[in-house]
Amino acid sequence: GQQLNQSPQSMFIQExxxxxxxxxxxxxxxxxLWYKQDPGEGPVLLIAxxxxxxxxxxxxxxxxxxxxxxxxxxxxxxxxxxxxGIYFCAGQxxxxxxxxxxFGPGTSLSVIP
Amino acid sequence: xxxxSQKPSRDICQRGTxxxxxxxVDSQVxxxxxxxxxxxxxxxxxxxxxxxxxxxxxxxxxIDKFPISRPNLTFSTLTVSNxxxxxxxIYLCSVESGTGGGEQYFGPxxxxxxx
Numbered sequence: 083g084q085q086l087n088q089s090p091q092s093m094f095i096q097e098x099x100x101x102x103x104x105x106x107x108x109x110x111x112x113x114x115l116w117y118k119q120d121p122g123e124g125p126v127l128l129i130a131x132x133x134x135x136x137x138x139x140x141x142x143x144x145x146x147x148x149x150x151x152x153x154x155x156x157x158x159x160x161x162x163x164x165x166x167g168i169y170f171c172a173g174q175x176x177x178x179x180x181x182x183x184x185f186g187p188g189t190s191l192s193v194i195p
Numbered sequence: 196x197x198x199x200s201q202k203p204s205r206d207i208c209q210r211g212t213x214x215x216x217x218x219x220v221d222s223q224v225x226x227x228x229x230x231x232x233x234x235x236x237x238x239x240x241x242x243x244x245x246x247x248x249x250x251x252x253x254x255x256x257x258i259d260k261f262p263i264s265r266p267n268l269t270f271s272t273l274t275v276s277n278x279x280x281x282x283x284x285i286y287l288c289s290v291e292s293g294t295g296g297g298e299q300y301f302g303p304x305x306x307x308x309x310x
Binding site for chain 2: 113115122123124125126127130132170172173174182183185186187188
């Protein structure tokens, strides 16, 4: 079946540093989604991407839909302690009708004050 | 975005028993989804629940073990039947945003521990 890979698996960074994480697949996706999950909570949607090459920002977060449609990255600028959590990428293979969303294994982010 | 609540938020259950998890949405939605998140793992889709039809289960999940009800457009239940310690997980319900882009909004999850 389709799989998503995320790297790095975990990150430990100093407050104020920029963060970059990515998501790759052997399959072509028509939608890329980035979620953040805090401990004890459900995932929260951060950014949704719909077109190859699309670059979208949400505050300090920026994500891009790769040209090959097989990858996406998420950048966080000037990290703060509340950025701590697990970041999941997710992809949808079919856009015209519903198909299930596949989630990556996640990147765990720790921010050192 | 939709506001989703789940009950219970957590439970500790004995093996062999069953637990029904409720999911309530503050607006009418066509598609609801149930996920399992094992400790330290990603989300795995259990089934898709549309109102008025039987749930569609993913490979590895069966109706006898995870019966689902979807009586109306704002509510669904997932039952974890004949539980074993391997069923200890977080169970999450979600709803599609309605934009057609695959975005989903998630409930806070139900943390289940089976002893």
